[in-house]
Amino acid sequence: MTQEDILTAIRDHVRNHLEGEGSGHDWWHIVRVRNTAVHLGKLEGADLLTVELTALLHDIADWKFHDGDETIGPKVAREIMEKHGVEATVVDHVCTIIANMSYHSTLEGKVVESIEGKVVQDADRLDAIGAIGIARTFAYGGHKGHPLHNPDLKPRKEMRKEDYLNEKNTTINHFYEKLLLLKDKMNTQAAKDVAQQRHAYMQEYLEQFYAEWNGER
Numbered sequence: 001m002t003q004e005d006i007l008t009a010i011r012d013h014v015r016n017h018l019e020g021e022g023s024g025h026d027w028w029h030i031v032r033v034r035n036t037a038v039h040l041g042k043l044e045g046a047d048l049l050t051v052e053l054t055a056l057l058h059d060i061a062d063w064k065f066h067d068g069d070e071t072i073g074p075k076v077a078r079e080i081m082e083k084h085g086v087e088a089t090v091v092d093h094v095c096t097i098i099a100n101m102s103y104h105s106t107l108e109g110k111v112v113e114s115i116e117g118k119v120v121q122d123a124d125r126l127d128a129i130g131a132i133g134i135a136r137t138f139a140y141g142g143h144k145g146h147p148l149h150n151p152d153l154k155p156r157k158e159m160r161k162e163d164y165l166n167e168k169n170t171t172i173n174h175f176y177e178k179l180l181l182l183k184d185k186m187n188t189q190a191a192k193d194v195a196q197q198r199h200a201y202m203q204e205y206l207e208q209f210y211a212e213w214n215g216e217r
């Protein structure tokens with residue numbers, strides 16, 4: 001199998017697996033993260049096989065949907081890569097990145113060390129902000145049964161992992177607790193530039209949202 005055959009087989013596998021996923025971690029999220037990560041990876045001179053495999057497999061078994069079992073993601077990713085004959089050093093590297101790159105891992109102080117990890121983490125974070133980030137946030141809130149907004153429920157200032165897991169919240173609060181913080185968490189300069197522009201768009205969106213909420217516009 002050539003590298004391209006392996007990637008094609010793993011793309012098909014992930015696509016079948018995520019078909020019908022309705023919470024915002026669907027196949028098209030994977031496609032967007034893959035495209036952005038490969039773009040950033042080229043700019044940064046990263047190993048593009050590692051970048052693409054990590055992007056394809058980073059949400060394969062999202063811990064939020066497996067009763068909080070955080071080891072399941074790297075485990076499933078490893079099985080898929082080994083089944084398709086990916087080289088052992090690459091498998092290990094991809095699994096290390098997946099174990100450390102998620103938002104809840106970073107709340108625990110974990111960091112991604114390699115440039116391959118940094119560009120995939122940037123791509124995943126970029127997909128959480130801007131116009132698509134707004135759409136995904138409301139889709140996820142709907143999935144969880146959260147209200148759009150409740151002026152009586154204030155956003156939490158300090159987010160600990162326990163708070164993040166405690167799901168009682170509104171979708172608008174999620175902007176303050178996560179989305180608006182992401183622009184300062186980008187690793188690469190190219191991602192920082194894109195994040196700045198998507199951040200401004202979200203701020204504008206919130207202004208309009210409140211104006212409409214208050215019957216002012």
Ligand code: NI
Binds near residue numbers: 025029033059124
């Ligand atoms: Ni993701």
